[in-house]
Amino acid sequence: MNEQQLLQVFAAILFVSGFGAIASSKNLVKIIMGFQVMIWGANLALFAGGLVSGQVSFFSTSLVILSISIGASVEALALSLVILVFRKYGTLDPWEIRRLQH
Amino acid sequence: MTMFYAEWLVWMLPFISIPFVLLLSHWPRVRNWFAAAIVGVTFLLALSLIFEVESNGPITSSIPWLTAYGFLLTARVDGLAAFLAAVVNSLGFLIVVYSQGYMGHEKGLPRYYALVLLFIGAMTGLVVAGNFVQLYIFWEIVGICSAFLISFWYDRPEAVRAGLKAFIVTRVGDAALLIGLVWLYVTTGTIDFQKLTTMASQGIIPVSLLTGAGLLVLVGAMGKSAQVPLHVWLPDAMEGPTTVSALIHAATMVNAGVYLVARTYPIFSASQTWLTAVGWIGIISALLAASIATVTMDIKRVLAYSTISQLGLMFAALGTGTPGGWFASQFHLMSQGFFKALGFLAAGSIIHILGTRNMEEMGGLRKRMPITFLAFLFSTLALAGIPPFVGFWSKDLILTELSLAKLNVQVLLVLVVSVLTTFYMFRALFKVFFGPESTLVRDRDVHEAPKIMTIPLLILCACVLVLGFTEEWAAGLLGVTENLTFSLPIIGASLVAFIVGFAPSYKTFYLGKPNPKEFLQSHAWLGTVRQVMLAGYGFDALYLALFVSPLSRIGKGVRTIQTGILAKNLWPMLVILLLLLVWLVMRL
Numbered sequence: 023m024n025e026q027q028l029l030q031v032f033a034a035i036l037f038v039s040g041f042g043a044i045a046s047s048k049n050l051v052k053i054i055m056g057f058q059v060m061i062w063g064a065n066l067a068l069f070a071g072g073l074v075s076g077q078v079s080f081f082s083t084s085l086v087i088l089s090i091s092i093g094a095s096v097e098a099l100a101l102s103l104v105i106l107v108f109r110k111y112g113t114l115d116p117w118e119i120r121r122l123q124h
Numbered sequence: 125m126t127m128f129y130a131e132w133l134v135w136m137l138p139f140i141s142i143p144f145v146l147l148l149s150h151w152p153r154v155r156n157w158f159a160a161a162i163v164g165v166t167f168l169l170a171l172s173l174i175f176e177v178e179s180n181g182p183i184t185s186s187i188p189w190l191t192a193y194g195f196l197l198t199a200r201v202d203g204l205a206a207f208l209a210a211v212v213n214s215l216g217f218l219i220v221v222y223s224q225g226y227m228g229h230e231k232g233l234p235r236y237y238a239l240v241l242l243f244i245g246a247m248t249g250l251v252v253a254g255n256f257v258q259l260y261i262f263w264e265i266v267g268i269c270s271a272f273l274i275s276f277w278y279d280r281p282e283a284v285r286a287g288l289k290a291f292i293v294t295r296v297g298d299a300a301l302l303i304g305l306v307w308l309y310v311t312t313g314t315i316d317f318q319k320l321t322t323m324a325s326q327g328i329i330p331v332s333l334l335t336g337a338g339l340l341v342l343v344g345a346m347g348k349s350a351q352v353p354l355h356v357w358l359p360d361a362m363e364g365p366t367t368v369s370a371l372i373h374a375a376t377m378v379n380a381g382v383y384l385v386a387r388t389y390p391i392f393s394a395s396q397t398w399l400t401a402v403g404w405i406g407i408i409s410a411l412l413a414a415s416i417a418t419v420t421m422d423i424k425r426v427l428a429y430s431t432i433s434q435l436g437l438m439f440a441a442l443g444t445g446t447p448g449g450w451f452a453s454q455f456h457l458m459s460q461g462f463f464k465a466l467g468f469l470a471a472g473s474i475i476h477i478l479g480t481r482n483m484e485e486m487g488g489l490r491k492r493m494p495i496t497f498l499a500f501l502f503s504t505l506a507l508a509g510i511p512p513f514v515g516f517w518s519k520d521l522i523l524t525e526l527s528l529a530k531l532n533v534q535v536l537l538v539l540v541v542s543v544l545t546t547f548y549m550f551r552a553l554f555k556v557f558f559g560p561e562s563t564l565v566r567d568r569d570v571h572e573a574p575k576i577m578t579i580p581l582l583i584l585c586a587c588v589l590v591l592g593f594t595e596e597w598a599a600g601l602l603g604v605t606e607n608l609t610f611s612l613p614i615i616g617a618s619l620v621a622f623i624v625g626f627a628p629s630y631k632t633f634y635l636g637k638p639n640p641k642e643f644l645q646s647h648a649w650l651g652t653v654r655q656v657m658l659a660g661y662g663f664d665a666l667y668l669a670l671f672v673s674p675l676s677r678i679g680k681g682v683r684t685i686q687t688g689i690l691a692k693n694l695w696p697m698l699v700i701l702l703l704l705l706v707w708l709v710m711r712l
Contacts, residue, residue, distance in 0.1 A: 027712050034708055038701045045694035117689060 198254025297347015304340030349381025403443020546625025
């Protein structure tokens with residue numbers, strides 16, 4: 023297993039654990055944290071993809087930086103929505119605030 | 125490279141201006157006129173493109189895009205693209221100006237103007253696209269814009285349903301188009317129109333592939349241009365605001381399909397099967413839609429079915445396989461765009477004031493709304509093909525080209541369509557503008573629409589009168605050198621068709637002899653035919669039974685596993701992801 027494959031496996035583990043956090047959490051903030059971990063996994067995978075014989079390509083680093091900034095803004099938006107949800111419903115449990123279920 | 129980069133700006137400008145439309149929501153008047161001004165500017169840019177193409181020939185400019193796959197972002201403006209860009213933007217401009225009055229008191233105008241700009245920009249982008257991938261992207265934007273605009277009044281359930289229906293039905297065509305494009309790309313290795321055209325003309329691409337991929341592309345075009353059997357979305361699309369109907373029917377959406385067939389025509393026309401399919405689909409759609417238009421009572425639906433029928437004539441002209449027929453279809457597209465926009469905007473003035481689309485509740489509007497009457501009259505005369513209106517030139521050109529191609533059955537059927545067209549348009553005209561004033565008209569104290577709505581109508585009236593004389597110039601612009609002759613028998617035949625269509629319409633709906641209702645009662649079989657036509661020949665019922673009902677039943681079954689709780693629904697996905705991870709680690 024070389025460097026790149028190691029990073030890719032770690033990226034996959036990060037992604038799956040973030041996903042697991044989303045699937046099992048009952049708190050919106052924790053769900054967003056899980057989402058964040060998933061984005062880290064994706065970023066790491068992008069970074070690992072640009073590794074060629076120990077060198078990182080500029081293309082992948084620039085993509086990672088772009089992805090980090092997009093991820094940050096998405097999280098900020100999500101957190102602001104969570105604040106609104108909390109103000110309206112007084113709870114952060116998505117199971118309680120679901121309204122689409124019949 | 126042109127000055128001002130017109131070939132890029134003409135479609136990018138509307139896109140760039142959308143955020144400004146949304147930001148200007150505190151100054152509604154500024155925003156509304158800003159949107160109109162942007163479309164005005166793009167219209168001027170499109171005109172500049174026409175002059176540029178006329179003097180210097182086609183413009184091609186590309187920038188690298190997805191270089192790893194060898195794709196270029198190409199703006200290619202030849203005569204066809206410049207011609208259509210001008211049609212789209214001129215009609216778009218008039219419709220946006222008209223919207224200032226028509227949509228004046230609506231809510232959600234930022235959304236309306238943003239979508240309209242996106243719609244016009246995407247349609248222009250579609251016609252200047254130099255390759256299939258770019259065209260497909262704009263194709264999808266046009267589709268989604270139309271769906272959103274049809275369900276603009278999202279608090280009306282029928283409008284939401286109509287928007288969804290438009291989206292799903294055209295999706296069938298889009299999927300076929302995408303498969304066709306991928307097939308072409310995989311086998312030929314290029315998506316560029318010019319390269320494909322060269323390859324097809326050299327005979328490198330086998331005819332079987334051209335037929336197969338061509339038919340798939342044709343299904344895509346049928347979806348967008350509402351040809352049978354994918355036409356069912358268009359009559360329902362009348363639930364949107366009338367300005368949107370005008371935009372969809374005259375300027376943008378439905379023309380995309382005809383344009384796609386015209387653009388890919390040099391590639392696929394080597395396949396005779398493809399040409400025959402194009403022609404017959406057009407003829408069948410034209411006949412079916414024209415016959416339904418003779419019975420429907422909704423003024424907008426009359427115009428909608430008339431659009432399907434006129435688009436059918438364009439497909440029929442494309443099916444001739446001659447450069448003249450190709451030109452006739454595009455000239456009829458322009459002509460249809462103008463007289464249909466005129467018809468829709470005139471109908472819009474009436475609906476704006478009366479608040480109904482049912483023609484039974486109208487009547488005697490001629491004296492109260494003289495300008496609207498003039499507009500609808502001009503639209504009717506143009507559709508019926510009376511000289512010197514633009515419809516006369518384009519329809520007779522189609523007939524001439526069909527007869528030159530020795531397609532006599534098609535000529536006869538197009539004449540039948542002309543008879544039906546004259547009949548239903550005069551029926552609408554007499555019902556709405558002549559006869560005694562209805563109670564609704566008297567109660568509402570109907571008067572002419574405001575100036576901001578009548579001025580675009582008058583401009584369109586002038587266009588409908590004058591544009592027919594641009595035929596030779598347009599043929600030169602589109603690079604058709606064939607001599608466009610008018611044969612006397614064809615003109616005679618279309619005049620006979622006019623009289624055959626006009627006389628019964630005049631007798632029943634103007635003179636009232638025989639009275640239409642009594643006539644229907646005394647001829648029971650006519651009532652049955654009428655019912656069948658009113659049901660749209662059962663296409664909707666068929667689709668409901670074949671696709672919609674089974675799918676909703678399956679959906680109800682699946683509902684038991686779909687708990688609606690996100691965390692529960694995610695678990696199966698997590699399991700698959702874990703399995704994938706294990707597989708990945710094992711493989712290393």
